[in-house]
Amino acid sequence: MHFDWSAEQQAAYEATLAAVRKEFPGPVRDGSFSRKDWLVLGGLGLLGLSVPAEYGGGGLGALETAHRVEAFGRGCPDTGLVFAASAHLFACAMPLVGFAGAAAKKRFLPGIASGELVAGNAMTEEGAGSDVSRLATIATEAPGGFVLNGTKSFVSNGPEADVFVTYATTDPSLGHLGITGFVVARETGGLHVGGPQEKMGLQSVPAGPVTFEDCFVPKEQVLGVPGQGGAIFQHSMSWERACLFAGYVGMLDRVMEQSVEYARSRRQFGAPIGNHQSVSNRVADMKLRLEGARLLLYSACWQMDQGRPSLIGTALSKLAVSQAAVANALDAVAVFGGRGYLREWGVEAVLRDSIPATIFSGTSDIQRLVIAKELGL
Structure with missing residues (x-):
């Protein structure tokens, strides 16, 4: 098993990243998304990535879908928008894809994929x-x-x-x-x-x-x-716990880049703060959590594409990404210091947006319960 993206897949990632950065440069908004935002997301293909092409979607598997959602999360500073789109796709569209009758699919899926409908x-x-x-x-x-x-x-x-x-x-x-x-x-x-x-x-x-x-x-x-x-809901949770959290992996990438850049440019005691071990060790731990979470998420999505989704795999992935999101957000606030507490820098929003990741799609304690049961405890 390896995750070596093809040139075409990497180009799709880079194109999504560039388009999202252009369309949604920030800042993080205080209110809900607009219908114009939603239609833009539909036009970028982000609302129908895993929906079959016959209904206007991208027809992608779980791993490629996650890769594109990761680009979305990395490029868009508004994690709420990323979550709204992902919940729409994974908790709503995918149950329709898998279980709705022909008439319901034809009625709802094209609008869900295009952004004409919000689910x-x-x-x-x-x-x-x-x-x-x-x-x-x-x-x-x-x-x-x-x-x-x-x-x-x-x-x-x-x-x-x-x-x-x-x-x-x-x-x-x-x-x-x-x-x-x-x-x-x-x-x-x-x-x-x-x-x-x-x-x-x-x-x-x-x-x-x-x-x-x-x-x-x-x-x-x-x-x-x-x-x-009950089975349909758990099916949707497999998609959500894997692919939705790719948006948080993208967010972790973005915060990692911001923290490294700030640690290089911010000077205290006559040197960049990144030269001080208390800061560099913190950034190293952020990188460790990010890459571990990314690999677990890719593994869970790969297993779904192989037709053998794993309860323990998606639970480990969801737990690792959500816990990393909160821990890295706290570390980012610490790296930025007082500026990490100011809204204009956007770091405090990352912390506020990360905390619910440990609650929705099954709390962290529920994921631990699933893991323990799968281990026979």
């Missing part, structure tokens, strides 16, 4: 975060489909979304085997979208509640078959 993943509830087998949202079978009732408490992209991928309990007695997945258009009767919530970071990602009140969803918009929702 939101509606799974989290007040009483169901890490334990996704306890969904209080109920889907009751009705003639021609299902009627949904319940509230999703935190939906990334929710306030802006045109289409939602959601999950509801169809048989409470079966736990995770009694969950069914659905794709629901925003204009569907009985679907109510709440306003954006205030967050610590990832400001470009609007997030808010979504409520289903006697919301009828036709059977053509069921994902897979009733009861398959």
